[in-house]
Amino acid sequence: xxxxxxxxxxxxxxxxxxxxxxxxxxxxxxxxxxxxxxxxxxxxxxxxxxxxxxxxxxxxxxxxxxxxxxxxxxxxxxxxxxxxxxxxxxxxxxxxxxxxxxxxxxxxxxxxxxxxxxxxxxxxxxxxxxxxxxxxxxxxxxxxxxxxxxxxxxxxxxxxxxxxxxxxxxxxxxxxxxxxxxxxxxxxxxxxxxxxxxxxxxxxxxxxxxxxxxxxxxxxxxxxxxxxxxxxxxxxxxxxxxxxxxxxxxxxxxxxxxxxxxxxxxxxxxxxxxxxxxxxxxxxxxxxxxxxxxxxxxxxxxxxxxxxxxxxxxxxxxxxxxxxxxxxxxxxxxxxxxxxxxxxxxxxxxxxxxxxxxxxxxxxxxxxxxxxxxxxxxxxxxxxxxxxxxxxxxxxxxxxxxxxxxxxxxxxxxxxxxxxxxxxxxxxxxxxxxxxxxxxxxxxxxxxxxxxxxxxxxxxxxxxxxxxxxxxxxxxxxxxxxxxxxxxxxxxxxxxxxxxxxxxxxxxxxxxxxxxxxxxxxxxxxxxxxxxxxxxxxxxxxxxxxxxxxxxxxxxxxxxxxxxxxxxxxxxxxxxxxxxxxxxxxxxxxxxxxxxxxxxxx
Amino acid sequence: xxxxxxxxxxxxxxxxxxxxxxxxxxxxxxxxxxxxxxxxxxxxxxxxxxxxxxxxxxxxxxxxxxxxxxxxxxxxxxxxxxxxxxxxxxxxxxxxxxxxxxxxxxxxxxxxxxxxxxxxxxxxxxxxxxxxxxxxxxxxxxxxxxxxxxxxxxxxxxxxxxxxxxxxxxxxxxxxxxxxxxxxxxxxxxxxxxxxxxxxxxxxxxxxxxxxxxxxxxxxxxxxxxxxxxxxxxxxxxxxxxxxxxxxxxxxxxxxxxxxxxxxxxxxxxxxxxxxxxxxxxxxxxxxxxxxxxxxxxxxxxxxxxxxxxxxxxxxxxxxxxxxxxxxxxxxxxxxxxxxxxxxxxxxx
Numbered sequence: 001x002x003x004x005x006x007x008x009x010x011x012x013x014x015x016x017x018x019x020x021x022x023x024x025x026x027x028x029x030x031x032x033x034x035x036x037x038x039x040x041x042x043x044x045x046x047x048x049x050x051x052x053x054x055x056x057x058x059x060x061x062x063x064x065x066x067x068x069x070x071x072x073x074x075x076x077x078x079x080x081x082x083x084x085x086x087x088x089x090x091x092x093x094x095x096x097x098x099x100x101x102x103x104x105x106x107x108x109x110x111x112x113x114x115x116x117x118x119x120x121x122x123x124x125x126x127x128x129x130x131x132x133x134x135x136x137x138x139x140x141x142x143x144x145x146x147x148x149x150x151x152x153x154x155x156x157x158x159x160x161x162x163x164x165x166x167x168x169x170x171x172x173x174x175x176x177x178x179x180x181x182x183x184x185x186x187x188x189x190x191x192x193x194x195x196x197x198x199x200x201x202x203x204x205x206x207x208x209x210x211x212x213x214x215x216x217x218x219x220x221x222x223x224x225x226x227x228x229x230x231x232x233x234x235x236x237x238x239x240x241x242x243x244x245x246x247x248x249x250x251x252x253x254x255x256x257x258x259x260x261x262x263x264x265x266x267x268x269x270x271x272x273x274x275x276x277x278x279x280x281x282x283x284x285x286x287x288x289x290x291x292x293x294x295x296x297x298x299x300x301x302x303x304x305x306x307x308x309x310x311x312x313x314x315x316x317x318x319x320x321x322x323x324x325x326x327x328x329x330x331x332x333x334x335x336x337x338x339x340x341x342x343x344x345x346x347x348x349x350x351x352x353x354x355x356x357x358x359x360x361x362x363x364x365x366x367x368x369x370x371x372x373x374x375x376x377x378x379x380x381x382x383x384x385x386x387x388x389x390x391x392x393x394x395x396x397x398x399x400x401x402x403x404x405x406x407x408x409x410x411x412x413x414x415x416x417x418x419x420x421x422x423x424x425x426x427x428x429x430x431x432x433x434x435x436x437x438x439x440x441x442x443x444x445x446x447x448x449x450x451x452x453x454x455x456x457x458x459x460x461x462x463x464x465x466x467x468x469x470x471x472x473x474x475x476x477x478x479x480x481x482x483x484x485x486x487x488x489x490x491x492x493x494x495x496x497x498x499x500x501x502x503x504x505x506x507x508x509x510x511x512x513x514x515x516x517x518x519x520x521x522x523x524x525x526x527x528x529x530x531x532x533x534x535x536x537x538x539x540x541x542x543x544x545x546x547x548x549x550x551x552x553x554x555x556x557x558x559x560x561x562x563x564x565x566x567x568x569x570x571x572x573x574x575x576x577x578x579x580x581x582x583x584x585x586x587x588x589x590x591x592x593x594x595x596x597x598x599x600x601x602x
Numbered sequence: 603x604x605x606x607x608x609x610x611x612x613x614x615x616x617x618x619x620x621x622x623x624x625x626x627x628x629x630x631x632x633x634x635x636x637x638x639x640x641x642x643x644x645x646x647x648x649x650x651x652x653x654x655x656x657x658x659x660x661x662x663x664x665x666x667x668x669x670x671x672x673x674x675x676x677x678x679x680x681x682x683x684x685x686x687x688x689x690x691x692x693x694x695x696x697x698x699x700x701x702x703x704x705x706x707x708x709x710x711x712x713x714x715x716x717x718x719x720x721x722x723x724x725x726x727x728x729x730x731x732x733x734x735x736x737x738x739x740x741x742x743x744x745x746x747x748x749x750x751x752x753x754x755x756x757x758x759x760x761x762x763x764x765x766x767x768x769x770x771x772x773x774x775x776x777x778x779x780x781x782x783x784x785x786x787x788x789x790x791x792x793x794x795x796x797x798x799x800x801x802x803x804x805x806x807x808x809x810x811x812x813x814x815x816x817x818x819x820x821x822x823x824x825x826x827x828x829x830x831x832x833x834x835x836x837x838x839x840x841x842x843x844x845x846x847x848x849x850x851x852x853x854x855x856x857x858x859x860x861x862x863x864x865x866x867x868x869x870x871x872x873x874x875x876x877x878x879x880x881x882x883x884x885x886x887x888x889x890x891x892x893x894x895x896x897x898x899x900x901x902x903x904x905x906x907x908x909x910x911x912x913x914x915x916x917x918x919x920x921x922x923x924x925x926x927x928x929x930x931x932x933x934x935x936x937x938x939x940x941x942x943x944x945x946x947x948x949x950x951x
Contacts, residue, residue, distance in 0.1 A: 076647075086647055087620035087621075087647065087943075088620075090620075090943065091618055091620065091942075091943070094921070094942035094943070097920065098920045471646070472646060473622055473646060473943065476921075476941070503725075503726075504696065504726070505728065505744070505773065505819070506875075506924070509819075509838070509873045509900065510900060510922065513872045513873065513900050513901070516871075516872070535744070535771075538724075538725055538768075539724070539745070539767070539768040540725070540744050540745060540746070540768040540771055541767075541768050541769050542746065542766070542768065542769050542770045542771050542787075542788060543744055543768075543771040543788060546771075546788045546789060546817070546819075549817070550817070580769060
């Protein structure tokens with residue numbers, strides 16, 4: 001466009017409206033409509049979540065240079081924090097369709113079976129949901145393990161891994177509480193593992209043990225005498241508090257007294273370090289299993305665990321009162337190790353100062369103060385206490401979700417899912433929530449008067465289907481979700497199919513294939529008629545006749561026949577006969593569907 | 603049927619591309635060590651269609667080999683061949699243009715071999731075929747035009763063979779010899795053309811038996827270099843048939859819905875998007891029977907179909923398989939494009 005400068009973009013800034021106008025951000029919009037700088041602007045929705053902004057120049061600039069013009073700009077509105085790109089979301093959408101469809105068909109067959117003999121099939125339902133959950137979890141990010149190097153660097157404390165996705169963290173959290181019946185007895189320990197995987201996600205909004213470790217790891221190469229460094233002991237304490245035992249033991253082994261040249265002179269000191277390290281690696285854990293290379297001793301039955309726990313604590317107390325401490329002349333080591341013992345003994349002050357945010361404190365309480373906590377009610381009570389002790393300045397999305405789950409508040413969980421993770425998450429996570437409790441199931445699956453007799457479950461599936469429909473690549477998945485909606489699904493599916501463009505042969509066939517799958521013969525013939533008329537209008541007479549024949553549209557075929565007859569009547573030369581030959585051939589021999597086109601045979 | 607021992611299943615590698623794949627072809631071999639594929643992609647975020655050359659590692663990982671070549675419109679059909687020791691790619695677009703691109707064997711860059719032929723078809727080209735030797739293209743469209751485009755001295759020479767003025771629509775084309783080619787279209791029709799004979803097709807065929815129930819469209823045709831008298835076609839409702847020029851009234855029907863009693867096998871009930879003779883089987887081993895063929899379909903099937911045998915499914919995907927291609931060097935390896943913005947590479951044992 002003539003007269004376009006980059007400066008003119010500044011004049012076209014758009015301000016999105018929001019209730020709190022104080023904080024509304026301003027986004028500059030680039031367009032090339034030249035001055036005068038007060039153009040007329042029209043804004044409307046385009047496909048998906050993009051806005052179509054049309055900018056018209058009011059009159060041609062004085063001097064007549066260039067035409068009075070305008071420009072249409074499409075503005076993509078990007079919801080969320082951009083953690084997951086649009087292309088990644090589409091990959092998740094593609095991958096989650098099959099597990100969802102499989103679960104729906106299982107639900108249908110289970111409910112058919114349970115009508116015949118009610119009891120034996122209901123019991124295993126959570127296992128199907130578990131399978132579904134695992135399939136979807138696999139989509140949300142690969143296992144974070146990087147290939148282990150052959151030579152282990154003793155100074156690499158934290159394994160480098162890609163930043164995990166909070167979507168995956170949220171999914172796992174819901175799976176843990178709602179679906180996995182096997183983990184119900186070991187919920188506290190499962191939370192410890194969960195936090196170990198995802199603590200780095202909280203680093204954005206507050207300090208974390210993970211971020212402390214990362215910082216220390218970076219400094220590690222520059223530190224000469226490690227045990228003199230106060231951060232060393234602080235980091236070890238923090239890691240111990242949240243139960244990352246392998247890291248603690250590894251860090252303790254970096255202690256200077258292990259060096260061969262110092263071993264003889266610092267024998268007592270080394271003995272104390274080693275004794276603490278051994279105690280840490282023998283910590284009894286009440287859980288189903290411990291992975292390879294994980295420290296601690298695993299107990300499945302509560303009585304065994306209590307016995308081991310008491311023995312372990314008595315060993316700690318014994319070491320705490322030992323006379324060797326006086327012979328340990330290194331002050332930092334003595335105080336550092338004593339602090340570790342306090343953490344292991346569950347000293348609330350030590351735990352509180354070793355952890356950074358309430359979730360870490362919460363987990364440390366499970367490990368060292370109340371390992372026998374069972375039941376959501378007591379877990380929720382403890383959480384409240386921890387929040388009071390360590391309030392978070394800014395709420396974090398996973399914390400809100402966890403509190404909703406612990407508070408057994410289905411509506412809060414649903415709202416958190418929707419607010420923080422969007423329609424995909426809600427539509428798919430409802431399957432997990434309904435597997436968890438009857439109370440949630442009745443809330444989510446019952447038709448609600450104020451939602452126009454829809455259930456919440458259906459409502460959210462419809463919302464997600466709308467999102468799928470709005471993108472040219474994903475609309476083909478939407479039918480799976482729409483057909484799972486009893487009330488309005490089929491109606492919306494018919495609208496979706498009828499509104500797809502017919503210009504391109506492939507797209508048209510993909511559309512008709514969906515009609516065939518769902519036995520929508522009326523919709524199918526409607527689409528064929530649209531396609532027939534479209535081709536006819538664009539001069540592709542053969543294709544037009546073909547589709548109208550397929551749709552058995554006698555009325556339109558008759559009209560077409562009249563038009564053709566008129567044009568044939570005018571002139572039919574030898575040249576054009578070759579062209580007509582093909583059309584006649586297409587019509588075939590049967591007159592049934594020819595609809596008045598028989599005359600061509602003559 | 604007797605239980606036959608199942609053949610060992612192929613090794614499958616699926617690779618997300620995060621862009622829609624409008625077409626995929628192996629490039630003819632030009633390097634002893636590496637293998638390359640060309641992908642016609644469409645990025646919806648930036649609305650850009652382009653042609654990309656990817657190297658395919660022995661572990662079947664894809665890596666973009668050079669900067670993508672932008673195109674003005676989405677690709678409707680893609681073919682590759684070798685021309686003057688260079689891989690050439692022909693792509694027809696939804697806007698009706700034809701682009702002939704050459705890949706530089708040194709730096710793998712992909713650039714137009716000549717200025718694009720614009721406006722070949724009104725309302726989109728539907729199929730292009732590149733003759734062996736890479737200099738001649740035939741392009742057909744739903745507008746009923748049949749065009750020949752030849753590459754020479756840095757420019758494209760265009761010639762219109764026929765214009766049906768929209769009374770007939772063409773959807774598929776394939777060279778049979780340097781002077782003959784076949785086209786497919788609506789109503790399961792096939793036409794045979796000879797560039798030495800002007801004014802229309804030299805022979806026409808319509809599969810009348812196929813019209814017993816409902817008619818359909820030919821989406822893809824193939825002609826085997828060793829059997830140039832037979833034209834193989836695949837299209838709507840899982841229909842696969844072959845037309846032997848020497849026995850014009852008796853098509854060989856391999857599969858299809860409502861094909862009558864003679865046809866027992868039904869490999870798919872939906873659209874067959876692409877059909878090719880199975881290049882991994884030597885014609886001399888088959889005798890006078892039909893050569894085995896491979897198809898891909900809208901309902902996500904990639905399968906080998908042989909006359910008188912049950913079809914062998916190689917892939918059964920939850921989404922459509924839109925195109926596939928045999929590696930010319932190693933025909934046991936097949937690359938295919940999936941609807942869900944990804945590529946699959948199969949290695950058959």
